[in-house]
Amino acid sequence: MAQLTTRQKLEILADAAKYDASCASSGTTKRDSRGGKGIGSTEGMGICHAYAPDGRCISLLKILLTNSCIFDCHYCINRRSSDVRRARFTAREVVDLTLNFYRRNYIEGLFLSSGIIRSSDYTMEQMVEVARSLRQDHHFRGYIHLKTIPDADPALLHQAGLHADRLSINVELPTESGLKRLAPEKDGGRIEGAMRHLRSEIEDGQDARRKYKSAPRFAPAGQSTQMIIGADAADDRAIIARASSLYDRHRLRRVYYSAFSPIPSPSAVLPLRRPPLMREHRLYQSDWMIRFYGYDAGEIAAATDAATGCLPLDIDPKLAWALNHRATFPVDVNRAPREALLRVPGLGVRAVDRILLSRRHRRLRLDDVARLTTSIRKLRPFLIAADWRPLALADCADLRARLAPPAQQLDLFT
Amino acid sequence: MHRVLLTAPDDIDGWRASARQLATQGVDPADIVWQVGDAPDDLFGNIDLEQAATPAAFSVPRAFLDLAESAILHRDPQRFALLYALLVQLRARPGLMQDRADPLLRRVAALAKAVRRDIHKMRAFVRFREMKADGASRFVAWFEPDHHIVRANAGFFVRRFASMHWSILTPEISIHWDSQTLSEGPGAQRSDAPDGDPVEALWQGYYAAIFNPARLKTGAMLSEMPKKYWRNLPEAVLIPDLIAGAQAREAVMIARRPTLPKTQDDSAT
Structure with a gap:
């Protein structure tokens, strides 16, 4: 096979990283x-x-060190049975690319992941070498995110954390049975064990920094994980419960969701159709409700459909929760506490904070609220203002229909 | 009628000094003409600000100063007058800065928001091109901001690219950094900047490869990267073809025959 150019390798290894x-x-x-x-x-x-035409932000050079892999996870484009073209960067090539992109202001830093070659330790060593060289040989002060390999030697994970801002370990699938079926060589227990280990390293690092200013930082941007949505049978209720337990037990900064999307050279075990992208979006909205709006996982579960266990796709989960809890509304914009205002569909955190400040100075009328928010139409049924009182929500049988966006043209692929 | 001459469109210090003095004297916002540059037009004749020896001190909330520092960079010619009107109202109503429903505050806050977005987008979308001369490298960018933000934004590029030599050229002003000192020059033209850089081909390759054709969402892209920026982004020339090819590429993936898992032995590593 002819030698690949840097550009060809970059295209293969970025393509492999975009999931x-x-x-x-x-x-x-x-x-x-x-x-x-x-x-x-x-x-x-x-x-x-x-921003790419898929609407996603490009902040980091996100690549794999290699897309060769000894594992055969069905959802993964890089599994060993896939017939994609393989490529491998040397540590030096990744360092040079990162610096060349950074100097031209294309990126904030590097997100490096890798297929597993030879052994987990060998692969992890190569990744750590990239981060080490950037930090020590080139004094790179930009951002580094390393995807770590759960089975690698804890000493290597420790090195990774000294150079990287963030570490992540993917739980891959929301359920243990999904993992067994679709990623038979991965072990859920070991994945969570590695996350637990990272949590304690991160906390030890923070402790040491409190005592000694000169103590080295360990992954100051914390750890995160990712789950694939729609490749197994887990419903949204199960996914939210799993995410919530991961947040609690491992102090994750973020749980990312990736709607399974058709990959070149698909495995026969997989569904051929992608789940609607909206499903991923609704899960992210529920994630925000838990992290910023004071809902707990059980309350989000109450917004899912009783039969399917999934969040509605046509309306957002906050509105779905409100429609299932009509007795909670309307709330008085001039009196209600912050927690109650945060539950009003259409009111964001910043709008709520502006309302709380402004109402010290005036009795808010509907016009005032309109100036503080983006859309008053959706809010009106849920709010009482100085000059406004809606009908009791229980009397509005068609409320959902009025607030849901109009049906859209069917997607070609769903 | 008072005329205030400011030295530059982003002359926050000049505005602050004059505004403080005028407000102390109780001058009505309607009686002030704010003007940038040293060539006043003669519509009102040249009536200068009376110099008060020691303007009485009064304090304003930090929130007002933060807002003013951003809003004053807006290209809206009314910005100086709006900020002065807000300052006068603020002296009568000390809690005004918290009343986000106040129409004047909202209008000024909207100016500041547009400026902050412009500052953020400049940090995001400046693209340096390397110029080599006598073995030394200089990184040069051409950028077209919406507001008068370049001087205020220079610090970000200094902090980030401290050891590089770089220049950012814009229509109104140019800034240069030689790894020690920041200097300013006159406005420039696109043709003053280099017209290419070999690394851009790699960046374009990356941009096309990281795009997932199965998730086309052009609206989300356009809201964060509006077309007005495209002409100075080397990767943006690819966008039309990526969009056009996307649905065809996904259809090919779905139509392709699935492969069966292999055993570990026959995999090449």
Whole structure:
């Protein structure tokens, strides 16, 4: 086979990496390259340097070190039985690409993952070498996210955490039975064991930093994980419960969802149709409700359809919850506590905070609320304002129909 | 009628000094003409601000200063007057900054928001091209901001690219960094910047490959990367073809015959 050019390798190894949903580059320590010989900075909020036509942000150079793999996970384009073209970068090539892209302001940093070659330790060593070289040889101060391999030696995971801002380990599938069927060589117990280990390393690192300012940082942007949606039979209720338990037990920064999407060279075990992208979107909305709006996983489960166990696709889960709990509404925009306002469909966290500040200075009328929010139409049935009181919600049999967006043209592929 | 001459469109210090003095004197917002540059038009004659020896001190909330620092960079010629009107109201109503339903505050907040977005988009969409001369590299970018943000945004590029030599050229102003000092120059033209960089081909290859054709969502892309930015983004020339090819590519994947799992022995590693 002819030697691949850098561009050909990059195209193969980026194509293989795009099924990882995370592109976050936020939430790490603040640093810059003034007064040093290095390059790069992180200032809290990550930057999306471009957007692809799939609407996703491009913040990091997201690539695999190699797409060869000794595993045969059915949902994965890189499984050993797939007939995709294989490529492999050297650590040096990844370092050069990262720096060349960074200097031109294309990216915030690197998200490096890899297929497993030879052994978990061998692969992890190569990935750690990329991060080490960037940090130590080139004094790179940008963002580094390493996808870690659960079976790798804890000493290697430790090295990874000293160089990377974020580490992640994918749980892959929401249920243990799904993992057994679709990723038979992976072990759910070992995956969670590695997450537990990372949590304690991260917490030890934070502890040490509190005592000694000079203590090394360990993965200051924490750890995250990803689940594939729609490749197994897990319903949204099961997915939300799993995510919630992962958040609680491993202190994850984020759980990412990736709607299974058709891949070249699919395995015969998989569904050929993708789940609607809207399903992934609704799960992300429920994730936000838990993290920022004060709902617990059980309450979100109450918004799912009793028969299918899934969140409605035509309306968002917050509206679905409200329609199932009509007695809670309307709430008085001039009196209600923050927690109650956060549950009003259509009111975001920032709008609620603006309402709380503004109402100290005036009795809010519907016009005032309209100025503080994006759409008053959706809010009106749920709010009482100085000049507005809606009909009791229980009396509006057609409320859902009025608030749901109009039906859209059918997607060609669903 | 008072005329205030500001030295530059982003002259926050000049605006603050004048606004403080005018507000102390109780000057009505309607009686002030705010003007940038040293060539006043003669519509009102040249009436300068009376110099008060020591303007009485008064304090404003931090939130007002933060808002003013952003809003003053907006290209709207009314921005100086709107901020002054807000300052006058704020002296009468100290809690005003919290009343986000107030129409004037909302209008000024909208200016500040547009400026902050412009600043953020400049950090995102500046694309440097490498120029080599005498063995040394300089990274040069051409960028067209919507507002007067370049000077205010320079610090970000200094912090991030401290060891590089770089220039950002814009129609109104140019900024240059030589790894030690930041300097300013006059506005430039697109043709003053390099017209290519070999690394752009790699970046385009990456952009096309990281795109997932099974998830076409052009609306989401356009809301964050509107077309007005495309002409200065090397990757954007690919967008029309990627969109056109997307649905055809997904159909091919679905039509393709599935492969059966192999045993571990016959895999090449």
